[in-house]
Structure formats: C-alpha cells, structure tokens
C-alpha cells in the first residue's frame with residue numbers, strides 16, 4: 423500500500439486484516455486491510471475487475487478466505503455463515519437489482535424484514551422506509567418489475583433498510599440511474615448513516631458521488647489497497663486515473 427494507513431480512532435464495527443481471497447485457485451484479493459467505524463461512510467473505488475464486489479462478498483462471508491481475519495463488532499467471523507452475518511446486522515445490496523420483480527413494492531419490503539414476525543413492527547419499519555423513499559409509499563401496490571431502474575434501486579435500498587442493519591454494504595448503487603437520482607440517493611445514504619449511526623461501506627466507480635459523501639475512501643487496484651485517505655482529501659484530488 424502506498425498511502426499511510428490511517429489510525430483507527432474508535433473500535434471499528436467491521437475490520438478486515440490481511441484478507442486474501444478468491445474463487446478456487448483464482449486469487450482476487452491480496453492482503454487487504456480495511457475497517458469501518460460505527461456511523462462511518464467508507465467508499466472503495468476501483469476499476470472493473472479490481473475486486474470490489476469480491477471484497478464485499480468476502481466481508482459478508484459469501485466468498486471464502488484463503489488467509490486473513492475479519493472482525494464484526496469485536497468478534498472474529500471468518501467461520502460465520504453469510505445468513506448469520508445478516509442476522510447479526512450486516513446487509514448487502516448487490517449491483518444487480520436484488521428485488522422480486524413479480525411481487526409488489528410492499529411485498530418486497532416485507533421480505534426485507536423476513537426475520538421479524540411482529541406485524542406492527544414490520545408496519546413501523548415500512549413507514550420509516552417510505553418516509554425516506556416516498557415513491558415506495560405512493561406506489562406500494564405496484565409490481566416491482568414495472569419500476570424504472572432508479573426506482574428499483576430505491577426499492578433495493580428500502581429492502582435492505584427493513585432489516586435495520588448496523589452496516590450496509592452497497593455494491594455500485596449509482597449503476598443504471600440518472601445523475602440527478604445518483605446525487606439524491608447518495609445524499610440519502612449519508613443522512614441515514616448520520617441519523618441512525620449506521621455504517622456504510624460502498625463500492626463504486628463513480629468517484630464524484632462517493633467522495634461527496636464518504637468520511638474515508640480506499641482505492642482498490644488489482645485486488646490490493648493502494649490508497650486510503652479522508653473524504654475531504656479525496657474531494658480535493660483532481661486526477662484519479664493514475665491511481666486506478
């Protein structure tokens with residue numbers, strides 16, 4: 423890593439040390455150190471194929487580790503299943519729309535809280551989500567497949583929020599949505615993190631969108647972290663291509 427590793431001021435909610443991982447014999451991540459503090463928004467930037475999605479999937483235990491350690495809320499989780507990681511408070515929103523296209527908006531949101539049996543609690547969470555994304559309330563009976571790309575993206579974030587995660591892992595939330603909606607979506611992500619002390623780890627190629635909201639960013643190149651800096655420093659950086 424070329425940049426100085428920034429000091430970990432508070433106990434991170436999520437920390438990976440020396441993460442080396444991949445698919446079978448194909449190594450994708452090499453010795454990755456990464457941490458996210460409670461309430462922090464952290465961006466991971468990098469080109470196609472840099473290993474961003476693999477990093478998120480490794481952190482939520484969908485991709486096996488070859489070596490390294492992962493701690494979630496102070497506990498080692500290398501051997502914990504992804505289902506249990508979700509129950510413990512981690513959510514992942516993949517780049518491909520993780521919605522049920524044949525179900526209504528409301529039914530999709532309910533599935534986000536599938537571990538909750540109390541109907542009143544589900545209703546309360548839905549009211550909160552609808553406050554954040556009004557279109558989901560206005561069109562709650564719409565079949566999700568009829569939503570536009572940007573609306574589907576809002577729905578996928580809404581589904582993730584229904585589980586009330588303590589950390590959201592977001593895979594390229596800007597993909598397929600118009601620049602104006604990208605801005606609004608990223609501002610919403612920032613507000614949610616602040617209001618709920620929720621952490622966010624967002625991987626993106628859209629440098630501007632991420633540096634606009636992130637407390638800290640990493641750059642991932644060929645499966646290795648090559649830079650870590652504050653969001654403020656990243657915003658000042660004019661040239662990125664030489665880092666990628």
Ligand SMILES: Nc1ncnc2c1ncn2[C@@H]1O[C@H](COP(=O)(O)OP(=O)(O)OP(=O)(O)O)[C@@H](O)[C@H]1O
Pocket residue numbers: 445448450468469470471472473474475476477627
């Ligand atoms: N299931 C898989 N099996 C084998 N190799 C894979 C698999 N998924 C991804 N890879 C490889 O791992 C590397 C990193 O892929 P990954 O999807 O993590 O990159 P990325 O940075 O998220 O890219 P993008 O921005 O294009 O989504 C690529 O070379 C890819 O071909």
